[in-house]
Every structure is written in C-alpha cells, then in structure tokens.
Amino acid sequence: MSSPAAELRTAAPEAYIVLDGDDRITHVSPHLHHELGSWLGHVLWDHLPGAREVYGPSFDEARSSGHPVVSVVFYSGRVKRLTVIPAADGLAVHVERLAELDVTSLGTLTRSLLQIEAALAGRASGRHDPRAPGSLRALP
C-alpha cells in the first residue's frame, strides 16, 4: 500500500491532512498550512466539536477495510464530500465542500436547504475515485 500523501498528491494535490491511529494530525498539506498548520500534533476532535460522530464512521471503515472511503456528510452548516485514504503511515483525509447553509434570511435559508437536500440526496459511499472533479477545501 502506498503512502496516503503520495496517493493524494496525485488525486487531490491541494488540501489534505494525515491522521495517526489516535486521530492526531501528523501532516498538513502546504495548501492548508495557513488555515490548519496550528492544528499539527493536535487530536482532530479537539478542534471540531461534535464532528466525531459525523466523520468518525468513515475513518473507522477506512481503517478496518484498508480501502479508501468516500462519503457525503453534513457538518458545521456545510455538506461535504469526505475522502479518507488509509495507509501504513496514517489516514489521509480531504474534504470537498458541496453546499453551504445560508442563514441570512428565511429566503436564503430555504434556498440553501434545497441545495443541501440535493447534495445529500446524491450522497454515495465507496472507493475513492481520483478522477472526481471539484475544488478541494480544508476541514471543517
């Protein structure tokens, strides 16, 4: 099995982090350094309250199966496609934002919830597809 960093440099060169077995951040890709660099060495959940129940199952599945896992989740007002790639030196994680809640007014809330509904309706779980399009962003 190749290193997760190497796999992601091919598939998602911009934004990813690598976690150890305790979900501690051991690597932050250069693209994310200004945003997440200060999280290096910290347990991910310490910075993302309530996220363990959302992201954790994908991490567990990737670790137990040894295969990359893609899932669509809602956390912190956003629907995201989460890609988790296991390897001997850790778990590489990257997130693509698909839709975002806009709570400015009832009108924007209604429209953005429809987008979130559509994004969640398209949720899929399975192997990582490195050809999947989309701009990659940081957690959370």
Added chain:
Amino acid sequence: MAVTVTQQLPFVVLDERDRIVGVGPDAESQFGPLIGSVMWDCFPGSEPLFKPYYDSARRTGEQLEFVQFYDGNIARIRAVPRGDGRLDLHWEQLARLDTLTLGGLVRTLEESLEHLDGERAGAHRAELRKTLRVIEGGA
C-alpha cells in the same frame, strides 16, 4: 402565544438615517464598536428584513413589535419612535439555529419555525418543513 418585550433600556438607538447612535448595556460588546455606522452596512442582507418596520414606526409614531429571522437567530424586536426620527430598539432573542450537525439543525429549525407567524413567513415555513422532512428521511 403573545409575548411582549419587557426590556426597559433600549438595546440599540438608531438616528433618522439608521445610524447606530446609542447602545444599551446588553448590546455594548456587539454594537459598541459600531456606533456611528449605518446598521445596514454592518449587517449585510438585514435592510429588507428590518427597515420596513422601522420606517413604519417612524411614520406612524406608534411603537411596533415584530418577530424576524436573521443570521440564524429568531428575535422579537420592539421599535419605539422618539419623535425626532430616532428609534429605540428593544431586542429579545427567541431561538438560534444550531448548524453544527444535521440533527441539531433539524431540531432547532423546527423550534425556530414555531416562533414565526404571519402570512409572509408561512410560505417559507411550509417549504422549510417539507425540505426538513426529506433531509431527515435521508439522514
């Protein structure tokens, strides 16, 4: 359920051009640094939601109370005209959306919708409830 804003000191005072010219003790931390600024410049998207009520209170000279959704908060606002174009605003927060998880969003949105009344909010409320049901079903 009718609830009246009982706050005695105004939360915020606006002048006739909707500039923030006074701030009560409960609003000092949020609005204190904004004194002298036009309210709508500080809170994007808020003007169409609040200004019609404020203009109406100034025009009629009568205090006016309404419930509004803005920036994830549901608040009951009482606008009291002073007669010189200035407006005392009393503010009571009723609910806030929890957007951290889908479960929290569904729960707090339903709670928030309970506070909204009137025909104007009705269409949004029906659409939001329908969407929530779909999201809940797929979650």
